[in-house]
Amino acid sequence: QDAKAGRAKASAQCAVCHGMDGIAQLPTAANLAGQQEVYLVKALEDFRAGRRVNEMMTVVSKDLTDADIANLAAWYGSIKITVQLPAR
Amino acid sequence: QDAKAGRAKASAQCAVCHGMDGIAQLPTAANLAGQQEVYLVKALEDFRAGRRVNEMMTVVSKDLTDADIANLAAWYGSIKITVQLPAR
Numbered sequence: 001q002d003a004k005a006g007r008a009k010a011s012a013q014c015a016v017c018h019g020m021d022g023i024a025q026l027p028t029a030a031n032l033a034g035q036q037e038v039y040l041v042k043a044l045e046d047f048r049a050g051r052r053v054n055e056m057m058t059v060v061s062k063d064l065t066d067a068d069i070a071n072l073a074a075w076y077g078s079i080k081i082t083v084q085l086p087a088r
Numbered sequence: 089q090d091a092k093a094g095r096a097k098a099s100a101q102c103a104v105c106h107g108m109d110g111i112a113q114l115p116t117a118a119n120l121a122g123q124q125e126v127y128l129v130k131a132l133e134d135f136r137a138g139r140r141v142n143e144m145m146t147v148v149s150k151d152l153t154d155a156d157i158a159n160l161a162a163w164y165g166s167i168k169i170t171v172q173l174p175a176r
Contacts, residue, residue, distance in 0.1 A: 003174065021171050027126040033171040038115040052140055083109050083121040084168040086091065 001037075002067075006075030009068055013060060014076075022076050029056075034081035040073035089125075090155075094163030097156055101148060102164075110164045117144075122169030128161035 011020060014032075019025050022033025032040065046052035047061035048069075064072075099108060102120075107113050110121025120128065134140035135149035136157075152160075 004176075021173055023171060024124055024127075027124050028130070029124065030127045031123055031169070033169065035119055036112055036115055036117065039112075039118045042116070078174045080172040080174070081119070081121065081169045082172075083111060084170075085109055086166045086168070088092075 001070045001074035003071065003074040003078045005067075006071030006073070009072055010075050014072065017056065018076075022079050032076040033079040035076055037073045037077035040076060041069055044069040044072065089158045089162035091159065091162040091166045093155075094159030094161070097160055098163050102160065105144065106164075110167050120164040121167040123164055125161045125165035128164060129157055132157040132160065 010018070017025055017029040018032045022031055022035070024031050043052065044061055044064060047054065047057040048064055050058070098106070105113055105117040106120045110119055110123070112119050131140065132149055132152060135142065135145040136152055138146070
């Protein structure tokens with residue numbers, strides 16, 4: 001995986017909806033920041049194969065290579081997240 | 089939505105894999121911390137309806153009510169996340 005190549009690809013194809021930092025720009029898109037790499041690879045493979053369907057992702061995943069998928073997952077997975085629970 | 093009810097439900101049914109704080113406990117599970125509420129509702133509805141298939145989620149979503157789904161999405165969505173990009 002090449003997170004830097006993933007960063008470049010994300011900038012071109014993913015960031016409009018998912019944000020360059022993985023914080024989604026619209027409510028129907030998932031935050032991807034710090035998401036598990038294995039999970040992201042599966043999600044993209046499932047969209048590409050039609051096992052998972054989404055108006056936008058079905059289209060944009062179609063032309064991704066296996067390397068693109070690995071790199072994109074490496075990029076978004078490499079963003080560090082810290083969490084803060086709401087007060088009880 | 090009742091995030092506190094969602095917290096209780098999450099503790100019983102989701103946290104083993106997704107973490108009480110939404111940080112996944114195993115690589116195939118998604119982090120849910122701070123995930124978009126609209127996205128989480130759709131994900132759970134899709135699993136429940138069989139539009140999205142996953143060995144674990146297909147089973148555990150089956151008995152969720154609409155209120156459970158709204159509450160769980162409110163809980164995980166209410167966790168604040170901050171992101172830090174990797175150094176270039």
